[in-house]
Each structure stands twice: as structure tokens, then as C-alpha cells.
Amino acid sequence: MADGEAPEQSAWPLVAAATALGVATVTASLYSFLRHGKRSSDMDWPTVPGAWPLFGHFPYIQSLDRMCDVLSQWADQYGTSTGCFEITMPGGRQTLVVCREDAAVQIMNQRPQKVYRTTELREAIRSIHANGVFAAEGPQWQRERKLASAALNRKQLTQHYLPMLKEQAHKLIDKWIVSVEQQQQQQQQQQNQ
Numbered sequence: 001m002a003d004g005e006a007p008e009q010s011a012w013p014l015v016a017a018a019t020a021l022g023v024a025t026v027t028a029s030l031y032s033f034l035r036h037g038k039r040s041s042d043m044d045w046p047t048v049p050g051a052w053p054l055f056g057h058f059p060y061i062q063s064l065d066r067m068c069d070v071l072s073q074w075a076d077q078y079g080t081s082t083g084c085f086e087i088t089m090p091g092g093r094q095t096l097v098v099c100r101e102d103a104a105v106q107i108m109n110q111r112p113q114k115v116y117r118t119t120e121l122r123e124a125i126r127s128i129h130a131n132g133v134f135a136a137e138g139p140q141w142q143r144e145r146k147l148a149s150a151a152l153n154r155k156q157l158t159q160h161y162l163p164m165l166k167e168q169a170h171k172l173i174d175k176w177i178v179s180v181e182q183q184q185q186q187q188q189q190q191q192n193q
Contacts, residue, residue, distance in 0.1 A: 045096065046078040047086040056088035075099035093118075111141065 051057050061070045075097070078085035083103025089095050095118075098104045107115050116137050125135040133144040150156075 045082050045084050045086055047094075048074050048078055048088075051088035054090065054092075056090050056092065058090050071097055071099075079103075 048057055050060070052059055061067050074085060074087070079097070079099040083100030084096055084098045084107070086094050086096055096107070096115075098107060117135075122135050122137065125131075133141065133148040136144050
């Protein structure tokens with residue numbers, strides 16, 4: 001394949017899956033970063049008060065369906081000045097929630113010395129054999145980041161990956177619409193009988 005040329009049609013599902021995995025991993029990483037070691041003055045983010053001893057802040061979330069709403073409310077309340085805030089997960093683990101791009105950049109600039117991915121996230125990534133920059137930490141991450149940053153720069157993302165992701169998203173939405181319409185037709189047929 002020539003430089004800048006689109007992959008062959010048969011390679012699209014693999015490219016789409018790899019890109020979706022990369023985007024999902026980066027997103028999950030930004031929302032699941034933990035601080036390493038003691039609190040440092042350049043990493044002093046607000047903490048949501050009221051964590052329960054064993055359950056952390058999970059009782060406030062109540063369900064995974066409500067998680068986005070609760071995190072959004074906490075972002076408005078605790079994350080406006082710094083762009084991020086900490087919550088306590090079940091088991092007492094402090095987790096940083098990032099709610100602004102400038103805060104994400106600040107955090108990424110502190111990798112891998114002060115900020116790292118959770119063990120669970122690294123293991124989940126490795127379990128699907130997605131080794132490399134998305135699972136690496138420390139010196140390995142620094143080496144592989146240089147290689148990946150060329151492919152994941154703004155120009156590459158906007159010219160190549162984002163149009164493909166948009167196309168895949170539209171296909172998925174079209175499938176959902178067809179599925180919903182079929183279910184509605186079946187329900188109407190059952191009601192008419």
C-alpha cells in the first residue's frame with residue numbers, strides 16, 4: 001500500500017477494529033489514570049468527598065447506567081478549576097477522572113514517571129494481545145510512544161482515522177435503525193393479530 005493510500009476494502013474491518021481499540025484504550029486510560037506514590041504539588045486535584053470505607057463513591061453512582069450523569073455532575077462541581085478530580089473506587093483505589101482536554105494533556109505529559117494505567121486496564125489490554133504503546137509502561141512506553149505519535153498525530157487522525165470512524169459509526173447507526181424498525185413492525189403485527 002502506498003503512503004497516504006487507503007487500505008484495501010478487505011482490510012477495513014481490521015483497521016476499524018484496531019482504531020476502535022486504540023481510541024477506546026486511550027479514552028479509558030484518560031479516565032482511569034491513577035496517581036503513583038505520594039501526592040505531589042503539581043498533581044493536587046480536588047477529591048469528591050464522602051467516599052464510603054469499603055465501597056468508595058460507588059454507592060452514589062448507584063448503577064453503571066447513571067455513571068455518566070453522576071460523573072458529569074461531579075465534573076461541574078469539582079472539576080471546573082483543574083479539569084479533573086479524584087474519586088474513590090471500591091476497595092479504596094483513588095481514580096482520576098479527566099473532564100477537560102488541557103488536563104488530559106497535563107496528565108499525559110507526566111507519564112510514565114508520575115501517572116500510570118491501572119493494573120486491571122493493562123491486563124485487559126494484554127488479554128486481547130494488544131501489546132505495544134497501549135499496554136506499555138515505563139521505558140517501553142517512552143520508546144513505543146515515539147513510534148505511535150507519528151501515526152496518531154492530529155493530521156493523521158483528522159485525514160485518515162476520523163473519516164473511517166465516522167463511516168463505521170454511520171453504518172452501525174443504520175443497522176440499529178433497521179433493527180428497531182423491524183422490532184416495531186413485529187410488535188405491530190403481533191398487536192394486529
